[in-house]
Amino acid sequence: MKLQLEKALSLVALGVLGALGSAQAAPVYEIKNLEDFDLKGTLEGTRTGYATAVNANNELVGIAKGRKKLSEDDIEGGIVDVDDGISAEEKISYSILKPIVANNFTFTASANGASGAWVPTFESINGTTDPKDTDVTVPESINSVDTYFYDISEDGVKIGAMTGPEKKMEYTGSDTNQDYWYYRDYEIRGVVKTDSAEVALLPPYVEYTSNKTGEADKKVYLGGASAATAISGNIVTGYASVDISKYGRERAQACLDKVGTENALPLDICIQNEQYPNASGSRNLQYQTRAYVWEIDNDNATGKELPLGLTPPSDSTLTYTAQGLGINSEGTVAGRSHVNRNGNKDYFRMDAAFWTRNEDGSYSYNWVPVTSVENVRSSIAYDVNDSGILVGSYNSYVQGYPRDKFFYYDTKSAGTKPIVPNDFYNTLSDLSSRGKAINNKGQVVGYIETTHEKDKPRPKAGFLFDMNAKEGGEFSNLNSLLTCESKGLEKGSDGNWQRHKVEVEDSSGKTLTYSTDIQVVEANGINEAGVIVGTAFIRKPVYKVDENGLPVVENGKYTFELDGNGNPVTSYLPRAVVLEPAGTGATACTFVDSDTGGEKYERKGAATLIGLFLLPLIWLRRRKD
16 A cells, blocks of 8 residues: 555554565565674774665675774784674764864775675775774874765765864963864865765855955855765765855854954864864854755866755845755756745745756756645655655654654656555554665665654664565565574574574683674665665674773783673674675575564664764665666
C-alpha cells in the first residue's frame, strides 16, 4: 500500500498496526569488509568509521572519526593492538589558547584496492597526514585540518569539505606561560579532489566590512562557509555563504571596534573566538547560506547560487538557509530551503526542495509539497535519481512524539504528492525513518528505528526499500537480509550456527572471551549493482581507564572492564560497512539467540560540523550510483 502524506498521517495517528508477510523478493546480502570476524571499517589510529557514498566502479568514500586517547608511553611502546578493545576517545576542545587538533579524516576503499578489497585507505586533503603517523611528542605530526568526503563520481572525483590549517600568532596577553594565540582562516570550505589537484570552493561571502560611517576601509577576513555534498559528471552541488547573519554582523563589528583598545584581542583572534562553538554548541558567526552548484572544468570551479524558496523582506533580521544535498545526471538538485508554505508567512519552515536546470543554465526552485501544512514541522530531500524520483523525510508529531518518516516524490509529475511507504507493518508505524539515497532501479536505502519505546532512545537499523519489488514496494531491515557469516556467526561442531567467540588476553594474563555481534545501523549509498555502503556496529570489550581517562596498563597490556561474573564488559563501535548481493544459493540467516548484550546502537545527533547550515553533512546522505 502506498499512502499520500495527509492520509499517512491520519493513519499513523490511529495507530493501526499489523505485521506484513516476510519479504520474498529482497536479495540476500553479505558483508564484504569482514575479516576474521572483525569489521575493517576505519583508519588505523581512529575509533570510528562511516562510509558515505559508493560509485558504479565499487569505489567508496568515508570519514574516520575520534582519535584514540593514548598516553605517550602507549604510543612509543606499541604495547597492544588497540583494536582489541574500545579505548576512550580523545576529547577535542576549541580554544584560541590551544593548538588546533583535528578529529575527522578522509578515506577511500574499493573492491580492487591495492591493500585489499574494501580496506580503508587514508586520503590527504589540505596537507593532512595519516592519523596512524600521529606522534603526540612531535607537534608537527598532529593534524589541525578536519576533512570530510561526502561523494565520489564515476570518474573517481571525490568531493567534501575541509577546515583551514592552524595558524599561530605571538601571544600578547598577561599569562606568562602562554606563547601563542591559535586560529585559522576558515571553519569549513568545500573541496573537490581530482587525480591532479585539490579545488577549493570559495564561497562568495568571506569578508566583513565595517557598517559605520567613514569606516569602509575597515575590513576583517571571516572565511565564510561552503561544502560540497554531491557530484554528477562535472557538476557539484552543496551550499555556500552569501552574507552574514544579523547577530554575526554585530559580533564581527564588535571585534573591529575593539582594535586598539586596552586588553583587546588581536583582530584575527577575536574573530576566531567568535567562530568557535559556545557553551550551547552554537556559533556567533553564522551566515546567510544558499544552495549552490559548481561546474568543474580543468581543475577550476565556477559557482552559481540557487534561488531561495522565498524572497526575504528587506528589513528582515532572520537567517535564511538553503542547501543542495543530491544531484542527478540532468542537473536536478535535491535539498532543502526556508519557505513560506503556500505563500503563508505563518508557516515559515525549512522544507524539502528541488531545483531544476533550465536551458539557459539558470535554476528554478520547486517546493516539495506537504499536504498537512499545520502538522508537518519540517522536511528534507537527500537524493534524486535520473528518473526524477526524490527521497527524503518529513518530521511530524506521531502519537504525541516528533518522528521522521521517509518519503519519495516524483519531481516530473506535476500535481503529485509525496508517497510515504509502509515499513514493517500493513500501515504506517511510529518508527522514525530517513531515506538517504536512491539508485536508478528505484532501490532506496536509509535507516529506521526498530523498537517502539516512547520515552527512550531507540535502536536503529539500515533498510532497503525496493519501489518495484511488488505493489507498494518492499521494505526490509538489512540485518534480516544478511548471511549468517555476516552476522558474526560460525558453524559449531554439531553443524548448528553459533556466535563466534573472540579471545583477548587481560593484563592479568587471563584469557577473556566475548561473542561477536554485528548490526547494520545505517545505509548511506547504493549503486546500480545493489552494492550498499553505510555504518555497522561491532561489539568490542571496553578498556578500563584511570582518573585521567587513559587506559590502565599493567604488565605491558591493557586491563579490561569486567562485570560481576568476571566477563568483559562490551559495547559497540561504528565502522564503515560494505554489503554486496550474495551469490546464487545464499540464504538469509534466521539464527536468533539471547546473546545481544552490550549497548544498543543509538544515533546521538548529526552535528559533526558547524551550526545550522552544516547539520546535514555527515548524515544527510545521498548516493552516486
